[in-house]
Amino acid sequence: MKTQTTNFEISEQGYYGNFGGAFVSEQLMNCTKQLAADYLKYINDADFQQEFRELLHDYVGRPTPLYRSEKLSQMYGCTIYLKREDLNHTGAHKINNAIGQALMAKRRGARRIVAETGAGQHGVATATACALLNLDCTIFMGAEDIVRQHSNVQKMKLLGARIVSVTEGSGTLENAVDAALREWSQHPEDTYYLLGSAVGPHPFPDMVMRFQSIISEEMRQQLLTKEGKELPDYVIACIGGGSNATGSFSHFLNDLSVRLVLVEAAGRGIESGQTAASLSCGKECVLHGANTLVLTDENGTCLGAYSISAGLDYPGVGPLPAHLVASGRADVIAITDEEALRAAYEVNKLEGILPALESAHALAALKKIDFKPEDIVVLTLSGRGDKDLETYIQYIDLAK
Numbered sequence: 001m002k003t004q005t006t007n008f009e010i011s012e013q014g015y016y017g018n019f020g021g022a023f024v025s026e027q028l029m030n031c032t033k034q035l036a037a038d039y040l041k042y043i044n045d046a047d048f049q050q051e052f053r054e055l056l057h058d059y060v061g062r063p064t065p066l067y068r069s070e071k072l073s074q075m076y077g078c079t080i081y082l083k084r085e086d087l088n089h090t091g092a093h094k095i096n097n098a099i100g101q102a103l104m105a106k107r108r109g110a111r112r113i114v115a116e117t118g119a120g121q122h123g124v125a126t127a128t129a130c131a132l133l134n135l136d137c138t139i140f141m142g143a144e145d146i147v148r149q150h151s152n153v154q155k156m157k158l159l160g161a162r163i164v165s166v167t168e169g170s171g172t173l174e175n176a177v178d179a180a181l182r183e184w185s186q187h188p189e190d191t192y193y194l195l196g197s198a199v200g201p202h203p204f205p206d207m208v209m210r211f212q213s214i215i216s217e218e219m220r221q222q223l224l225t226k227e228g229k230e231l232p233d234y235v236i237a238c239i240g241g242g243s244n245a246t247g248s249f250s251h252f253l254n255d256l257s258v259r260l261v262l263v264e265a266a267g268r269g270i271e272s273g274q275t276a277a278s279l280s281c282g283k284e285c286v287l288h289g290a291n292t293l294v295l296t297d298e299n300g301t302c303l304g305a306y307s308i309s310a311g312l313d314y315p316g317v318g319p320l321p322a323h324l325v326a327s328g329r330a331d332v333i334a335i336t337d338e339e340a341l342r343a344a345y346e347v348n349k350l351e352g353i354l355p356a357l358e359s360a361h362a363l364a365a366l367k368k369i370d371f372k373p374e375d376i377v378v379l380t381l382s383g384r385g386d387k388d389l390e391t392y393i394q395y396i397d398l399a400k
C-alpha cells in the first residue's frame, strides 16, 4: 500500500495549498472565526460522536450498502460497486452533514437555522434535521430552482420550514448562498448557517467533509469484507461544490494507488458557455468567501453557471477539490446534460435504480475511463431520482 505523509489536510488558516481561506465581511468574519475556533471541539467530543453516530444508524439508515452491480461490471469490464447514498433517509448524502451541523448548532446554543439549497436535497435534509431537533428553519432557494425542484419545495414546507425565494442574479444556488450568508451575518446571536456543500469560508469546507467522511469510512470497511482489501482502484463521485466527493475521497486521500475522479457538469458542453465545469474551465478567484476555481469572464467577473442538474449548477467548487485537481491528485471528467440523462435511463433499465441527475453525471463518466479487468471501482450514487422525475419524463426520447 502506497502512503505518504498527508498534504491534503487543511492548514490552520483554512487553506488546501492555495485554495480556501475566509474572505468575508467584518460582520461575517466574527461568525466564521468563532466557528473555526470551536467546530473541532464539538466534532471530536465523544458524547457528540455517540449521538451523531446513533442518529446516522437509527434515523438516517446507515451504513448505506455497497452494491456490486453485475451488469455495470460486465458492461465496463471491471468490478463496479455503487455506494448507495440514495438509500439514506430523505434520498441523498446531504442528510449526513445536515444532522451533524444541526446537532452542533444546537450544542452551540442556536435556536434558528438558515440554509441554502439548489436541488432542494440539502433544503429537505436541513428541514428534516430541524424538525427532529426542534430548531426553527429558513431555507433560501433560487427562484429558478423553486420551479425545477418543485416536489422538494413542498416537502420542506410540510416539514415546517420557511422558504425564501431568491430572485437576484440567475435565481440559482449561487444567489441562495449569498442570501443565506447575509442572513447569518445579520443575526449572529441566535442563528446558525448550515451550509450544504464543502464550499464557503473556512471552516465550512473542512467541517462538511468531516461529516460526509462517513461515506469513505464505510467504503473501506465494506470493501474489506467484500474484496478482502480496503483500497479500490478508483473512487468516482459527481461534484457540485464537493460534499459527496470529499466525503467519498476523505479516507483515501493519502492512498495514492486509489485514483480519485471528480465528475462535473459540462451542461451544454464546456465550449458552449453554458456549463458548470469550474474545474475544467475555472480561474482562481474568490467565491462565497473562499479562494477557489470559479467560472469567470476575461475581467475576472464571476459567470453564471448552467447545468440541467440543479445540484451541480454552481460556478465554483470547494477549495479541496480545486487543490486535488491542481496538485494532480484527482482527475476531472466533464459530462454534458445529454450524457447524464442517457446514463440515468440506462442504469434505471439495467439495475432498476433511478439516480438523481447529479449522480447520473458520475455514472456517465464510466464510459470515459479505460478500465482494466482487475480494477475495482467504487462510484458514489449520491441521491435518488424522484426529485428529477419531471425532467426525466421531459427527455424520455433519449431513453430509446
Ligand SMILES: Cc1ncc(COP(=O)(O)O)c(C=O)c1O
Pocket: 092, 093, 118, 119, 120, 121, 122, 196, 197, 198, 238, 239, 240, 241, 242, 243, 244, 245, 310, 311, 312, 356, 358, 359, 382, 383, 384
Ligand atoms: C443528489 C445530489 N448529489 C450531488 C449534489 C452536489 O452537491 P455536492 O457536490 O456538495 O455533493 C447534490 C446537490 O444538491 C445532490 O442533491
